[in-house]
Amino acid sequence: MFLTRRFKHCPSCGGQVAYQVPADDNRERATCTVCAAIHYENPLNVVGTLPVWEEQVLLCKRAIEPRYGKWTLPAGFMELGETTAEGALRETDEEAGARIELQPLYCVHNVVQAGQVHFFYRARLLSPAFNPGPETLEARLFSEDEIPWDELAFRTVRETLVRFFEDRRRGQGYGLHSADIR
């Protein structure tokens, strides 16, 4: 679902909002009928990591909706005041309590219907001990043949894992992958 048309009132003055195309624009925007302020709605970034320990990767079992009980790479919404890399590191700490060394950006996937861009950095786990936060039921390592492919929370997580195991088998480096999910 699009996160569009979520404004009913103006965040500045509280007046009623109407969706209309401003004079110098070509899209409907939340426009205040009282103070005329225009409020934009844009895609959000989700930042996370693909943490690796020897032959295994770290997945987290979600303790929150959406996709409660499904497995994900540690990731969450990027916050103001941080970089994409800092956000990925923070989410890995918050969701898995995992100590990692961040490696290069590996995937930038567009999730068009959700209005999201998902970033995943490769990461080297510094320890196989985890301390999951309240958003995670369980954090554990999986070898490739143990990955719960039918129990993954998000298509971008699947896409990132598929690319990773392919690249690892091929043995010619990792590069950057992008997929568009609609």
Added chain:
Amino acid sequence: MFLTRRFKHCPSCGGQVAYQVPADDNRERATCTVCAAIHYENPLNVVGTLPVWEEQVLLCKRAIEPRYGKWTLPAGFMELGETTAEGALRETDEEAGARIELQPLYCVHNVVQAGQVHFFYRARLLSPAFNPGPETLEARLFSEDEIPWDELAFRTVRETLVRFFEDRRRGQGYGLHSADIR
């Protein structure tokens, strides 16, 4: 400047907003004192291209604030309903009226104080004829020694151009570059 604390009223019900830390959170969020809705503020994406024609790159002279009259690569805010690549293509068309073939993602720069992530794709110009839109005073090609380094609009534009000319001189491919600007 941070685009934070921009909510005074609740976009859902129009009630007064207070910035406070929700029970399951660790950051202050815009929380409605009437309906209790929480409204998040997150970084935004700016998407654009580095269009190349033979030895030259395309820059646009801005017809809007901020940085009126300064030179930029064609770029703008990513919109809901599009991918980062589609947004980059759209902005190149809107700002320069340039016909391009998109190439791989080249730069992902974090502009922390602005709460923005800037994406630049390399692009091959299909024609050296441009048709600038209302946000652009002039669109023209520059060889490396003509770049108006002191008249560039944004640090991410400078960073992208510096990396590009370095990579081109080195002749070993372009890869992905990231810079953190605070």
